[in-house]
Amino acid sequence: MKIRWKPLLGVALVAGVSAWLAVDHRARGRAAELLGELAGRPAHAGEDRPDKAWTEAPPSRPEETARGILTLTDEQVKGIDLKTVPVKAQTEPVILRLPGVTDYDPATLTIVRPQFDSRVDRVLVDLGTVVKQGDPLLEIFSTELAEAKSNYELARSQWIRDKRVLDYKTPLAQNETLPRKELIEIENDEAKSRLQMKLAKDKLLVYGLTEKEVEDAQKEDGVQKARMTMRSRADGIVVKRSVVQGNYYDSKDELMQVAPLDHLWVRGSVSELDADKVEIGQKIRVIFPYSDKFIEDHVEYIDKAIDPETRSARFRASITNPEKRFKAGMFVKVRLEIPPKPDQTVIPRGSMVSVDRLDFVFIRKEAPPGKARFERRHILVASESSDWVVVPPPSRDHLGLKPGEEVVTNGSLILEQLYEDRLTTEGETPRERPIDDETFGKPEKPVVISAQPSVARSR
Known part of the structure; x- marks a missing residue:
């Protein structure tokens, strides 16, 4: 007996698709059209649609x-x-999971520059060195420094002389042996020389010398007056070093940067679709990679413009770094909480x-x-x-x-x-x-x- 395969295949296909319709609800609309085509009827034939029980x-x-x-x-x-x-x-906050990166706080960066034309004789720290306030960084040589030390020594010497004269003639004026007018002139000379000495000392302090180094300057001779040790003005880590031993620099040149380790900035990015949801004061959780550590803080700043290239807005938060184990430039995950609204x-x-x-x-x-x-x-x-x-x-x-x-x-x-x-x-x-x-x-x-x-x- 010759078997007609085509009708049997058509019936089997219709039955298989009908069973599929009972499971996959999302495909029923399109499947209904297919069933109608297989049965030789239009997809929207009213009572003749095979899937009428579900789609009509x-x-x-x-x-x-x-x-x-x-x-x-x-x-x-x-x-x-x-x-x-x-x-x-809505009772729970909306959580935005955003990318971020750590950075040093530029407001607390210490930029090391010479205060005068000088030559760097020795570099005492390297990139990444952790320093404390007062630690030596560089040894420099400068004729301007030698001149400033000499001016201080000269001003101090003049003040000592005027002070001795004042101390000698004050009793004479009290006994009316010395005219009062002459004593006033001597007092003016002493005050003037004392001011000159103070100005010369302040200049050395501005250059970075300590009180002890200023006092020891009068004991130095020759090239010793031209030498100085530059010291760190803050605790931190050397994050940039551009100084080269033996080169000459002036007051405009940046020799190195020292950044604090007690806190870091976290810069995050949020797409322009969600940028209006981010507000100052919202809570964030910074999750560090390859670590079980996280730090919570709050949003401190939001950019007022969208970056035309990334179509996102940047925001910033400060986090503490008590163990000083986290570094700038680390990629982090920022979990930003958007509070529920009424x-x-x-x-x-x-x-x-x-x-x-x-x-x-x-x-x-x-x-x-x-x-x-x-x-x-x-x-x-x-x-x-x-x-x-x-x-x-x-x-x-x-x-x-x-x-x-x-x-x-x-x-x-x-x-x-x-x-x-x-x-x-x-x-x-x-x-x-x-x-x-x-x-x-x-x-x-x-x-x-x-x-x-x-x-x-x-x-």
């Missing part, structure tokens, strides 16, 4: 469809395996359907026995992740959601396809659905519902 809603009034209302029977709800969950008020709600990610760049959900409404009614509602998105969506409070742009409302999770894509099929079947034209006047006092910008079929997806 019962008749409803055109005005309901225009208002975004879709009515199903209990059998269809069961066949779709439709599930709902209640809308919840009247914001949270729904599962699978509840939202995106159509033509607009986001919708289906809300279960009251319905007669044996039927289920769903409202297709436009929403805005405040934040989203792979698991949840945060919906902002109602505004003139959308109705928002209320805690306790039942939102469709499993089956939302099928409802969207049913809704669009119903619009096409009824031949509806695009309609405008204003937001409730009783809520806001006057109509808002209408939401246009397109009558043309479109591809719905879960964004």
